[in-house]
Amino acid sequence: MNNEKKTSEKKGFKGFFKARSTRRGAAAIALTALVIAAVVLVNLVLAAVTNTHPLYIDVTENSSFKLQPETEEFASSIDKDVTIYILQTEANFESGDSTNYRYFIQANKLVHAIVNCSDHIDLHYVDLTSNPTFTKDYPNINWTESHIALVVSGDNYRAIDLTDMFSYDEQQYQYYGTYVINGQHVEQSIMTAIMNVTAENKTKVTLLSGQGEQEMTAFTKLLENNAFEVETVSLLNGKISADSEFVIIYDPEVDIDSDTYKKLTDWLNNGDQYGHNLFYFPNDQHDLSDYPNLNALIADYGMELRNGYIYENANDHLIPGYNHYISIMDYADEDQTFKKELRSTKIPVVMSLTMPVNITDDTVATPLLTSTDKAIFFPKDLTEEEAEKFDPKAEKLNGVAIGKRNDGTTDGKSSSVVVIGSYDAMTSSYISSPAYNNAAYFVNLFNTLCERENVSIVIEGKNPAANSLGLTSVNDIVFPSILVRYIIPIAVLLAGIVIWIRRRFR
Known part of the structure; x- marks a missing residue:
């Protein structure tokens, strides 16, 4: 009797393990276990990787978490x-x-x-x-x-x-x-910080002082951010560093004296070696006759300033909400020398209260930025009688021009004088705006003149408060982590249980 009972139990156990439903259930459990183990392994690997290389999905409308x-x-x-x-x-x-x-x-x-x-x-x-x-x-x-x-x-x-x-x-x-x-x-x-600490040789720029020049804080910072070393020197009691390649005269209150004029012309000549560059931003609050030495300096390089402003009449070159003295300038660099390294020439350079720069010797000087041919020259300080007789003429006017001199050889270096008719063009409101190309253009101009690779960093920031695609929580940004850690394991486990139950009781 006992032997029969034991035989019956053995057959029952064997039958259970041989049953098709048991084998299916066991296979489902094994498969579920393998999938869960695989998910756990993937989770561990991703956790190790994301310690040094975090993974995110940027679902913001303007990709505010994505690099430019x-x-x-x-x-x-x-x-x-x-x-x-x-x-x-x-x-x-x-x-x-x-x-x-x-x-x-x-x-x-x-x-x-x-x-x-x-x-x-x-x-x-x-x-x-x-x-x-x-x-x-x-x-x-x-x-x-x-x-x-x-x-x-x-x-x-x-x-x-x-x-x-x-x-x-x-x-x-x-x-x-x-x-x-x-x-x-x-x-x-x-x-820009990385560029500064990794730059091997910084190009030196000298800001001239002693003539009541205005501070150019924003432009100085822009130059320093782009690996230029900026110094301030008064030629009344100092001298330009031997390794300086640029001098900037920015919005001077008074003219340079004859001694400073000679020092600057000698510096530009550089012992017939050339290779130096001077940038001049004139002061529009005084009459040009107050600056005979600076006028003579730019005349040596084929240019002269006009005593008035560019008044732009082309509607597509005006800034909405502003007057005709603030306008978009056209790139006039025909041989592409000073704009070919720009990332985009579709972004405009904007200038305001711009004194036109006439070319008096086109074998030496060329325009860089111009108005449209619908602009007019509006003289300063017109008397009532002069205003009545004033007959404006539409013409293309130069906002920025460059004059070059060299030793006459094709492979020799040149010295340049750049006249920018608007000192406002280098103020913070213009060079910090991503809507304008002022920062990129003038940094590229500096880079080109000193024959340095254009490594300027002008990157537009994105607003994280911009509308998202219906996802507003910070957790939405780490969706892959939630998916791998929780959603997939739970879904696999539930699927395995459902499959096993259905097959077990089929």
């Missing part, structure tokens, strides 16, 4: 080791406040994206509160000021301020002392 092509191109070409230090913890850097946090989240993602472009770029977060000795290795930085980042390559380093990385409501700051961010320049600030 210029950034990717420049970052991928870097061949020197560079370290970016964010001077706080990552959590603190991203947190910001209720008004600005979106910009800081965007900034952090963009910095990570820059790092991912090159194996030569590294990223670290340093909390200066818990690491106060960090600053001692960088003595040339004023650490009493607030810096948001530091870029280092070898012995070279450059600090980045909050106002370098973000634009803000200046009126709000003036009244309340608080920063309300309204734009970002993350890519531009990081990449």
Whole structure:
């Protein structure tokens, strides 16, 4: 009896394991287990990879978490080791406040994206509160000021301020002392810092002082950001550095004296070696007769200024909401020398209160930027009687022109004088706007004249507050992580259970 019972039990167990439904169920369970194991393995691999190469899907309407092509191109070409230090913890850097946090989240993602472009770029977060000795290795930085980042390559380093990385409501700051961010320049600030610390030889530019010149803070910073070394010199008691390739005279209140005139002409001649360049931005508030020496200097290079302004009448060259004295200039460089390296000539250069530059010797001087042929010359300080007799003539007028002199040989270097009829063209409102090409054009002009590769960094920032494609949470940006960690494993597990139950009870 016992033997029969044992035999029956054995047959029952064997029958259960041999049953088709059991085999199907076991296969389903095994398959489910294998899929789950594979998902877990993929998850572990992705977790390891994303520690150094974070993966994100940018679902914002204007791809605000995606680098501009210029950034990717420049970052991928870097061949020197560079370290970016964010001077706080990552959590603190991203947190910001209720008004600005979106910009800081965007900034952090963009910095990570820059790092991912090159194996030569590294990223670290340093909390200066818990690491106060960090600053001692960088003595040339004023650490009493607030810096948001530091870029280092070898012995070279450059600090980045909050106002370098973000634009803000200046009126709000003036009244309340608080920063309300309204734009970002993350890519531009990081990449210009990298360019500065990796540049082997910086071209020197001399700002002339002593004639009541206006400050050109925005343009100076633009030059420094593009690896130019800027010095300020008064020829009344100093001299231009021997290795300086540029002199800038910006909006002088008075004329240069005869001694300074001789020093500048000798410097341009450079012992018949040439290779020097002078930029002149005239002051439009005084009569040209007040500047005989500067007039003589540009006359030596085939140019003269007219005592008045360009008044543009072509509607497609006017800026909406502004008067006819502020207008888009046309690129007049026929042989493409000074515009072929520009990324786009469709973006306009805009100038205001522009004094026309006449060409008096076309064998020496050529126009660079012009008005349309519908513009007129409007003289300054017309008397009532003169205004009644004034008969304007439509003509193409030069806003910027260049004169060159050399030793007459085809392969010799030239010295150049560039006259820019509008000093406003180099103010912050024009060179900081991505809608205008002023910054890119004039930096490219400097690069071309000193025969340096055009490495200018002018990158438009994107607004993270722009409309998204229906996804507004920060978690939407890390969707792949949620998908791999939770959605796929749960879906596979549920599918396996459903399949097993259906087959078990079929």
